[in-house]
Amino acid sequence: MKIISTGYSYTAAFADPEEWLKRISFHTGILEALAKKHEVISTEQISYSGELLQNGVHYHFIDPRNYHFYFPWKLHRYIKKQHPDIILVNGFVFPWQLIQLRHALGKKIKIAVINHAEKPSAGLRKLLQRVADRYVQWHFFTSREAGAEWVKNGIIARQDKIVEAMEASSFFKPMEKEEAVVHTQVTGSPVFLFVGRLDANKDPLTVLKAFASHVTQQPGARLYMIYHTEELLGDIQAYLEKDIDLSCAVKLVGRVAHPEMEYWYNSADFIISASHYEGSGVAVCEAMGCSCIPILTNIPSFRMMTAKGSCGFLYEPGDADGLSAILLQTVKLDKEEEKKKVLQQFRQTLSFKAIAAKMEETFGLPDIK
Structure with a gap:
């Protein structure tokens, strides 16, 4: 053929x-x-x-x-x-x-x-x-x-x-977290990752609002934000300046070369997206290929990618309270078992x-x- x-x-x-x-x-x-x-x-x-x-x-x-x-x-x-x-x-x-x-x-x-x-x-x-x-x-x-x-x-x-x-x-694969951290130097536990433009559609401010509430419950948590456009960077920086605990827990990484992203996905426990629209979600796909647990908005592409939330978590776009509630659920989550489910979904549907x-x-x- x-x-x-x-x-x-x-x-x-x-x-x-x-x-x-x-x-x-x-x-x-x-x-x-x-x-x-x-x-x-x-x-x-x-x-x-x-x-x-x-x-x-x-x-x-x-x-x-x-x-x-x-x-x-x-x-x-x-x-x-x-x-x-x-x-x-x-x-x-x-x-x-x-x-x-x-x-x-x-x-x-x-x-x-x-x-x-x-x-x-x-x-x-x-x-x-x-x-x-x-x-x-x-x-x-x-x-x-x-x-x-x-x-x-x-x-x-x-x-x-x-x-x-x-x-x-994605060709990215899981690796030992210790190996990945050598490259990324991330700290904290658990580690959350945001990857995308800093624009209204990606809605990073909703992520920050939810995370501000979460760090009061889990002070060791860290959120690393990787981005290649800066439309809302000023608003994000202003928001962080108002909350010293949040500013210590959030790391603005900026642009990262694509080959290095494999280390970042393997350094993180969770990937968060607040997108209002996605045609697919390549960054999320890459992360899931590294067994990173997705916390995503309840939009068509993400419902498909997670088998309607059978692995990871879904919340409504723009709902900071809903995201905050999910972040609280992750405290008692068996992360290793969830990572297995994520990797199985990737291999069966997304690979x-x-x-x-x-x-x-x-x-x-x-x-x-």
Whole structure:
């Protein structure tokens, strides 16, 4: 079986193919899992043209400056020449190009679209997405609930075209906490971790409000905050200045290189997210792959990732009191037993192997062993 992964986004900042593949390893791991039994080709659009074989996947790099973006005939001719059985299209934000892809390939080749956190469109794009959906057999969403919104908006024709599977995963693995702490130098017990933008959607202030209450009950607890944008940093600093106990318990780490995050996830006992919306939740997925216990908002993607809270904890977005109550529950939690449940959920549902197996099941291909 031959599978081709493609898309229409162009990342001009990358000209080194190996660096680009490192950058998107959260996605290429799915292709590598599929490549264990099938021929897999991936077309990539950066400032480079050439070929690269890596971990069983054949990468074909096309510099889109060499062809017309709105009429990508060169890309489509290449795909057709490979005689694929299945096409994976990354994202549904370029429906005009997808329509052309179907006309270039004919009717027999099956097309699946992987949703990458995009929301239903409006205007002309919405109309084009409705047309493009006629040519798509499956839409992969992190949660069926997220896909249902597209059906409700009249873009995707039927709910049975929605398949629930993660869009990305992680190669990070559990390690001994003592080994990880050598790199991170974290202190305190237990250790909580916040990873994400400091913006209104990630809602770090709700986390701080809940943690302020918790440190009065568990003074040894520590919260480490890792972030790469600083929209609410001033508000956070002002909030910490008002509470000396909280300011001692919260550590503003800032930006951390991605490879180092494996040590941070393994240094922490819990990962906290206060997100109001997530297309999936890559940071949470990475943390769960390291057996870090998730404390997450009760939103569709997180319900799927935790099997509706069967591992970790869920609370309502913006509910600092609800989060505070959960933090109190963690005091008596058997953390080692919960970590086992988290790791089992990751391996069965969130891992590259699990995602690839779900795709194979959907496509009617033999299971990955």
